[in-house]
Amino acid sequence: MGASRLTIAWSQVRTFQVSAKFVRLAELRKLKECEQVAAVCYRLRGGVIEFLLVRTGKGRWIFPKGRVEPGLTHAQAAALEAFEEAGVHGRMEEASFTRYVPSRRNEARNSAARSGEKEPAVIAYLCEVLRLVAPQEPDRNPTWFSADKAKRRLEAGRTPEFGAQLARVVDRAVAHIQRSRRRTSSAMRAPQVRNPQARDQKVQFIDIARVRQAVGPARNPRAG
Numbered sequence: 001m002g003a004s005r006l007t008i009a010w011s012q013v014r015t016f017q018v019s020a021k022f023v024r025l026a027e028l029r030k031l032k033e034c035e036q037v038a039a040v041c042y043r044l045r046g047g048v049i050e051f052l053l054v055r056t057g058k059g060r061w062i063f064p065k066g067r068v069e070p071g072l073t074h075a076q077a078a079a080l081e082a083f084e085e086a087g088v089h090g091r092m093e094e095a096s097f098t099r100y101v102p103s104r105r106n107e108a109r110n111s112a113a114r115s116g117e118k119e120p121a122v123i124a125y126l127c128e129v130l131r132l133v134a135p136q137e138p139d140r141n142p143t144w145f146s147a148d149k150a151k152r153r154l155e156a157g158r159t160p161e162f163g164a165q166l167a168r169v170v171d172r173a174v175a176h177i178q179r180s181r182r183r184t185s186s187a188m189r190a191p192q193v194r195n196p197q198a199r200d201q202k203v204q205f206i207d208i209a210r211v212r213q214a215v216g217p218a219r220n221p222r223a224g
Helices: 025-034 074-086 106-115 147-155 160-189 208-215
Strands: 005-007 036-045 048-055 065-067 088-093 098-100 122-132 143-146 203-205
Touching: 036 074, 036 088, 036 160, 048 074, 048 147, 048 160, 065 074, 074 088, 074 122, 098 160, 122 160, 143 147, 147 160
Parallel strands: 005 203, 036 122
Antiparallel strands: 005 088, 036 048, 036 065, 048 143, 088 122, 098 122
């Protein structure tokens, strides 16, 4: 059936145990660098899909995003970014729907190419926004845009390659949302016959206060 979701209603959080592994410092740094998540936040208004973007430190528009904190799943980390940067309360899907590779300076890109390393990807999660509160991070200016306007804002001030990547994220989000709505509509019309092979949709609740306790009392704002 539909994808599992996390509801950012802040009522309960699970504690995750991470097994300790001995790794070289360079490998640990590489792993930490790769663990980036983004919350692609949307709402349906009059049947039209709109996306919530925030400002970066350089004034560009982007999805709420940041690194994965120890003790959190990727989806929980994306939920935390959505709350802190955009004040989002909503339903976060547990499964990622796409990923993109952020642009890097030419020196870093060339160095990675010479060493054969892959550039770190940002893993994107869809979040249906139920309500907004004031974001904890200042100057983010969360703003709603239609899909076409969101793509233009994401492309502005960026390289054509990176701008095209971000535009594809919006296109994939629209396609994913539309498929989910069609499945939901079909399920509501179909007879209620139990399918033993279908997994029931599970909704999990996250308490933002407890999540913040797990990552520390304060985090430095990021440029996004």
